[in-house]
Structure formats: C-alpha cells, structure tokens
Amino acid sequence: MLPQQRRRALADFLRSRRDRLTPAEVGLPAGPRRRTPGLRREEIAQLSGVSITWYTWLEQARDISVSRQVLESLARELRLSPAERRHLFALADAAPPDEITDDDAGVPAALQRMVDALDPNPAYLLDANWDLVAWNRAEAALIGEPVMMADRNLIRLVFTEPRIRALLADWTGQARNLLAQYRADVAPRLGEPRIEALIAELRRNSPEFDRWWADQDIAEFSSNRRVFDHPRVGRLTFDYAKLSTMDATGTKLFACMPADGSTAEKLPQLVEEPLAGS
Incomplete structure (x- = not known):
C-alpha cells in the first residue's frame, strides 16, 4: 500500500x-x-x-x-x-x-530510419495493439505531433479525437473500414484484458464504434485512398501501402504516397511547418 x-x-x-x-x-x-x-x-x-x-x-x-x-x-x-x-x-x-512493451528493445533503429527516409511522404509504424510507435516529420505534420498526444492508439484517435475526425474528408467510410481491419487483426487476441478494455471503452464512448462493432464487419487490409482536408495546406490525397515487418512481431509499416500532382506539390510545404497545436 x-x-x-x-x-x-x-x-x-x-x-x-x-x-x-x-x-x-x-x-x-x-x-x-x-x-x-x-x-x-x-x-x-x-x-x-x-x-x-x-x-x-x-x-x-x-x-x-x-x-x-x-x-x-x-x-x-x-x-x-x-x-x-x-x-x-x-x-x-x-x-x-x-x-511496458512486448518488445523491450523498442522500435529497431533500421525501421525508424526507413520511416524517416520516406519523408516528405507520411509514414508510420503501428505495433500489434495499433499504437503509433514511430512516425516521420510528414506524418506528424499531417495529423499533429504524436508525442504530444495523451494516447497514440490509432483506433481510439480515429473514433474519439475531433481533430482526426475533421482531417478525414470521408470520416465515416474510413473509420468503418479501419474498424473492420482492426477486428480482423485482433481476432486471435480477443479476451486479452487490454483489447477487451479498449473495445468496451469505445463502445461506451463512441456511438459509431458501438453500432459498427455490432455489425461484425471484417476487412483485410488492401491499398486504399484517403483524402485529408488539412487546415494549413488544404486537400491532400494519398494511396496507402502496408508492409508487415520481420524485426518486430505484429509491427506494420504504413507509407502514404501522393495520389495526384497537387498533393505531391504540397508535401514540402506540409513538412516545413508543423500543424498548429501539434
């Protein structure tokens, strides 16, 4: 005591x-x-x-x-x-x-360098719990500096953080798709206290999460397009690609490639100045 x-x-x-x-x-x-x-x-x-x-x-x-x-x-x-x-x-x-992490060594230096090398294209690493564990300058400029966030779980951010909701032009479609991917990814771990606590919390605090979780939708990841309405540089459109890493169990690397010329032209400006409030 x-x-x-x-x-x-x-x-x-x-x-x-x-x-x-x-x-x-x-x-x-x-x-x-x-x-x-x-x-x-x-x-x-x-x-x-x-x-x-x-x-x-x-x-x-x-x-x-x-x-x-x-x-x-x-x-x-x-x-x-x-x-x-x-x-x-x-x-x-x-x-x-x-x-307290599953991998006491943290993010391998080579993976962090890979993420950094993708600048000015946003890139980030998710661990097995869907927590952001590494990101580059472009990702921080896109969504806000993750190190300043009280919580870095991607599913929780998407369903409870107003700034992330405002950034996604099609929040409903993207949030529902991410939830279906999350359900498929954590299915083998259902029953673990951390997973069950997060699901219960979001069902309690997010009406959309509660309704869509009950729908039982499942989706495997496939390269998809996300559109952001950024408060400083305007509309940005990215095609997402995912790589599962060999160095850390359950860790996934996501790279966001510009889907059009306008987005590519804005990326240097995105990285030059951080998002207000980040």
Missing part, C-alpha cells in the same frame, strides 16, 4: 487535473448551477468506468489499490500529457504503460 504522503499527492494531482477540464472538452453538457471549476467527481468516474464511491475514496487519499488498467483510463479521460501520465503512474507506484 502507498504511504499517506504519496496517497495525498496522488489525490491532489487527480483533483487538479479534473478541475482544469470543462464538460465541453469531454463531450458532456455543462448543465445548470455548476459549483466546480471543472469536471465533477461523478463525471470523471463515469468516463473512466469506475464507481463514484471508489473514485471519491481515491481523491480522499484512502488506502486503496489502483490497477494499471484504471490508471490508463484515468490518464486518458483526464487528457494527461506524456509527462503527466508518467507522474501519475509514479505517484501510484506503477510502471508507466508506455514503458
């Missing part, structure tokens, strides 16, 4: 992060007569999938245990930065989730 001083620091940190969020930022109605500057305890408890009693005890520095899964959920719903996430896990005496 944590010492009292650490429990108090954890409680104070959670309360401070909760106070800085507004209902609009997490998709909740403001409602009348709000007496708190940010989210209420019951709101963050509901978003994180824990009971209001348990969360209240946590903010009261009670002597209770906190699982890694709950910490991950709290970090996500509180919109914590990478540094804040590490601090949260340190206060709870748990190893940060981004330091």
